[in-house]
Amino acid sequence: MIYRKVRTNLSRTLSAIEQDKATSDDYVKCILADPQIAAYIVQAVVEEFKDMEIDEIIPCMGEPTVTLKFPERLGVKVQNTGNESVDEEDGKIIYDIKFPVYYKGKKKEFIINIEAQKSSKKSKLGYKLENRITYYMGRMISEQKGTEFSGSSYDDIKSIYSIWICMDTKKTDDSIIEFGMKSNLIYGKIKKIPKISKINGALINVRTRTAKNRELSKNRLIAMLEELFSKSEFLEKKKILEEDYGLKMSVELEGRMNEMCNVSDYWEEVALQTGRKEGREEGRKEGREEGRKKQAMETALKLKKKGHSLEDIAECVDFDVETVRKWLVS
Numbered sequence: 059m060i061y062r063k064v065r066t067n068l069s070r071t072l073s074a075i076e077q078d079k080a081t082s083d084d085y086v087k088c089i090l091a092d093p094q095i096a097a098y099i100v101q102a103v104v105e106e107f108k109d110m111e112i113d114e115i116i117p118c119m120g121e122p123t124v125t126l127k128f129p130e131r132l133g134v135k136v137q138n139t140g141n142e143s144v145d146e147e148d149g150k151i152i153y154d155i156k157f158p159v160y161y162k163g164k165k166k167e168f169i170i171n172i173e174a175q176k177s178s179k180k181s182k183l184g185y186k187l188e189n190r191i192t193y194y195m196g197r198m199i200s201e202q203k204g205t206e207f208s209g210s211s212y213d214d215i216k217s218i219y220s221i222w223i224c225m226d227t228k229k230t231d232d233s234i235i236e237f238g239m240k241s242n243l244i245y246g247k248i249k250k251i252p253k254i255s256k257i258n259g260a261l262i263n264v265r266t267r268t269a270k271n272r273e274l275s276k277n278r279l280i281a282m283l284e285e286l287f288s289k290s291e292f293l294e295k296k297k298i299l300e301e302d303y304g305l306k307m308s309v310e311l312e313g314r315m316n317e318m319c320n321v322s323d324y325w326e327e328v329a330l331q332t333g334r335k336e337g338r339e340e341g342r343k344e345g346r347e348e349g350r351k352k353q354a355m356e357t358a359l360k361l362k363k364k365g366h367s368l369e370d371i372a373e374c375v376d377f378d379v380e381t382v383r384k385w386l387v388s
Contacts, residue, residue: 059091059108059121059122059124059134060121060122060123060124060137061123061125061126061129061132061134061135061136061137062123062124062125062126062129062136062137063125063126063127063136064125064126064127064152066251068147074212075106075195077128077131079376080128081127081128081131081132082312083127083174084126084127084129084131084132084382085122085132085314085317086127086174086287086317087125087126087154087155087174088124088126088132088196088314089286089311089314089315090154090155090172090174090223091155091157091172092308092310092311093283093313094112094116094155094305094306095286096119096122096155096157096170096172097112097115097116097119098278098279098282098303099118099172099221099223099262100159100170101115101259101279101363102262102278102279102314102340103219103232103234103260103262104159104168104170104219104222106161106166107159110115115159117158118159118160118161119159119160120157120158120159120160121157121158122155122157122339123152123153123157124155125153125154127338128243129317131373132314146271147242150264151169151193151197151384152330153173153194153374154171154172154173155170155171155172155173155176156170156171156258156299157168157170158167158216159169161198167216167217168216168217168218168219169198169202169216169217169218169219170218170219170222171194171218171219171221172221173194173220173221173222173223174223174374175223175224175225175377176224176225177223177224177225177226177316178222178224178226179226180265181378182377182378182379184378184380185186186260187222187224187261190239190258191220191222191237191251191261193257193316194220194239194259195257195258195259196223196257196262199215199220199256199257200222202215202216202338212279215256216256216337217255217256217257217258218256218257218258219258219260220258220259220260220263221259221260222259222260222261222262223262223264224261224263224264225264226261226266227263227264227266228265229265231263231265232263232264232265232275232277232280232284233261233262233280234260234261234262234263234279234280235260235261235263236258236259236260236261236279236298236362237256237258237259237260237261238254238255238256238258239257241253241254243291245250252353253278261271262279262280262283262334263280264280264283264284264287265280265284267302268353273312278303282299282303285299285302285303286299286315290314291372292315296312296315297316299376302358325339351377352377354375354376354377355375355385356375357374358375358377358382358385358386359374359386360370361374361375368382368383368386371386
């Protein structure tokens with residue numbers, strides 16, 4: 059994998075607890091970028107690969123670039139090749155994971171973006187997630203001008219997929235939603251309607267599975283992701299992933315999974331944010347949430363004094379923009 063660091067001064071102001079959370083996010087990205095996991099995602103979403111086996115898809119994938127907040131904690135070497143899309147007028151976006159996939163040799167190339175998303179709720183984000191996905195899809199097309207095609211060579215545009223994995227889904231709402239452009243005939247008769255297949259997106263809703271008796275999803279990809287990030291004992295999880303899903307536990311993948319559990323409980327954090335009790339005492343949960351909110355308010359005020367934008371502050375403290383705005387004006 060190619061690793062790069064998010065270029066921001068905010069990382070220097072994060073507390074130790076917030077750094078642990080950011081490091082957990084980094085481990086999740088590295089796990090999702092593992093060739094076997096990424097191949098599972100490609101198989102489930104990209105039509106051309108749905109009838110192929112995982113072992114057949116992996117050789118079709120190019121090297122992924124993964125954007126990390128604290129690569130030094132993961133002990134990885136950062137390279138300058140990046141996931142950064144910069145436009146003078148539209149600003150900058152940073153992709154979590156990005157890699158090419160080739161179909162039938164190099165006859166057809168896809169550009170894949172995978173984003174790990176803790177929540178899809180508008181009340182949490184301050185916007186509808188599907189609108190952000192639409193923006194990423196558009197940018198992945200427009201940024202190809204000058205790199206993948208030039209002038210009016212529009213036939214050289216590569217098909218893109220922006221795939222978002224949401225991790226706060228209710229226990230009955232596991233699902234995969236497909237986004238894209240479709241052609242419809244409004245008037246007239248025509249033998250063949252032109253098909254638009256360049257712009258594609260997907261939202262994969264994965265449930266928080268902290269209880270051992272939680273029934274697995276009937277979708278194989280979602281079930282695998284549920285197991286991958288479950289609170290099961292590590293050796294038990296490893297055995298299930300190997301035997302039921304055919305994952306080969308490389309030293310890197312096994313290490314990332316184990317290290318993520320040691321840094322912090324990623325799913326416990328998600329469960330706390332979405333209000334799930336999951337066997338914890340209610341009073342303890344409320345106390346932790348209140349403590350998190352107080353710490354976030356203090357950090358937000360410090361960042362405001364340093365001149366950071368409202369959007370950057372909201373992203374750093376992991377609260378929606380409107381909530382942070384109220385803190386800063388109160």
